[in-house]
Amino acid sequence: MFRGRLEAGPRALGHRSILASPLQPGVMERLNDRVKFREPFRPFAPVVLADHAADYFTLGQPSPFMSIASGATDLACQAIPSIVHVNGTARVQTVTREQNRFLAEVLAAFGARTGYPVLINTSLNIKGKPICGTPEAALDCLTGSGLDGLLLGTRITHGAVKIGYSFWGFMGAGITDTPDGGRSHRATLIDGLTAAGHHVVFLQVNRDLDEARDDLGDRYTWEQRLPDIDVLMCEWRWPIPGRNTTACGTPGHTCDLHRQDELLAHYTCDRYLPTLLWDKDLQLPGDHRLRHADNVTVCEAALHPRAGAARLLFPVADAALDNADPVALAAASRDLPLVYIGNQYDRDAEFDRYFAPVAATVPIASPGNGPPPSAGPS
Template identity: 65%
Template sequence: MKIGYSFWGFLGSGITDTPDGGRSHRRPLIDAIQAAGHQVVFLQPDRDLAEAGDRIAAPYRFDSGLPDVDVLFTEWRWPIPGRNTTACGAQGHTCDLHRQAELLGHYTDGLGLPTIIWDKDRQLPAGDPLRRRSGVVVCDAAVSPSPGARSLLFPLDDALLHAADPVALAAQARPFPLSYIGNQYDRDEAFHRYFAPAAARLPHWVAGKWHDTRRWPHVTFVGRVPFREVSRMYGESLATVLLLPDRYAAVGQMTQRIFEALLAGCLPLAPATIAHTERFVPDELIVNDGAEVVTAVQRLWSIAATTEHANLIAACLAKLEMFRLSHQLQTLQEILAELAPLRPQTIGARR
């Protein structure tokens, strides 16, 4: 099938001053889709080239028009006041939302084309008519997806999981007991409950865009870091805390941070308030508050570089099986097979 794919982000490392969690998993997913025999054409601008000056080699194709496709697949965009809700050409404007509306209007509404909406940020309203529309499949990156939606988790490249060596990761020097990489968005309360109290007692750092840090004058914020630095920074850290917005935690939507950290040997502590926590980490890494974060990190420090440490990393890596790219590709293949009979015959006839 020919898939028109809409995303607002990067295939490569991109630029530092922008949020895009998809950088760790988008390109492997696209590569796997194309390796499975499908064609993919990207329908949003090539931000790698336009903003990062990074010319991504073939087999990737971008099209700013409305090419013939069999399925529209969009990473859902939502209104962000002052950014994509302003007039085209206004200072600071991004046209991701306008372009998505154009694509939905042409393909989904105009042609009745099968459409996959990957609501990666849980921003598609529960009552949106798209959720009830025939030929539209909504996917959540959650263990417990929204009613009527399908579970499509953030994919982890199988090769990276196979290559992870718990013994070698445990042997690495880790000068920082505690770290966090991620942006502030809707994480204030989780940060205040779990990370900030621990930061008062442990050497640490926090990387990412945190625009208002007045509640935590004792926390060391280092600002945004280039994507290529993420693995190195996790590789110098013993543990991190999986901080999620409430709308993620309630349905067990784990971000890519869990495998970014673990592939570098940084052990993830998971708040007990996250639904399905036991599926993400071993019981001994589940915490209820900042005091338990301190206790857990101190224990990890006491076993660092030992066989017990390596075994714990191995147990965590085993929990990543659910994110395997091959599993997520199978889910996507099943969805595409269900949608294939719904393609308007006129699409094929135009070729």
């Protein structure tokens, strides 16, 4: 369960927890062997509705932080022995609706169904890993262990995840003179996610077909409405004068900012879905409110991302790396003495200082993204 704010302290208390039925035969062995990957004798702590704690534990006081060991009653030892250690104790957590309404309702529902408002509660992580701090870590925990499912915010997923992806570019070659550096790696990322069993839907118009007349067939899915998804991933868009800051319908206008705002409002804010913002061009302001949202992870394409951001580099297909011969590549002829790959957004000073002086000494050809730099022959 990955829900709400990350708790501070030594125990997972229901926001980053693995919950299991103590009534399931072999539950301890399964948790230790297939989920936690640890020694079979390791015990698990119970969480119980505070109003029913006395039925199962002799503690006689609230224990909201799972920090006190208690004796177990005969009822607990006989009916739910999986939560009782070999010495007859349990490190219990008591819960009230005031402390955690959602977890209390889960316990009440389980109690109504089974007669026992008690669950096993252990931290959402596997052996050797920290407690899951991001939706991506929680999904890795799900796919890398024997968990049956994962509650991400308000949605339950079972291994495969439906990802809503927004990029406002092209999956194929696109249009040469349209700035879109993502064409170099976007398909590799999406194909990798699909190969891992996830379903990706592009939350935008099919620009490949509409503008580039490139029919990619049924290889990908585009959706202009707001479909049900598990996770939202956006290549962060920002205001670019003359393109997405003009009025809708103006020649050259793109609606990428409008669509991004719509997606973030619907999925991230209203539905509280896990959201990944890929800030490739470092355009997300440092004080932007989304940087502080519990359900948002900001990623940068950098070996050393800025504080608060995670690393998400541009991917290269495994097959390309596996089939590459470094000796042959090093020996190949090179008819281009100088190459610059990328865009020039907000890098004019660095571009003029480092690249333009060298570019002035060689012929320049620009395959896309506008005219070549003014220095040097063109």
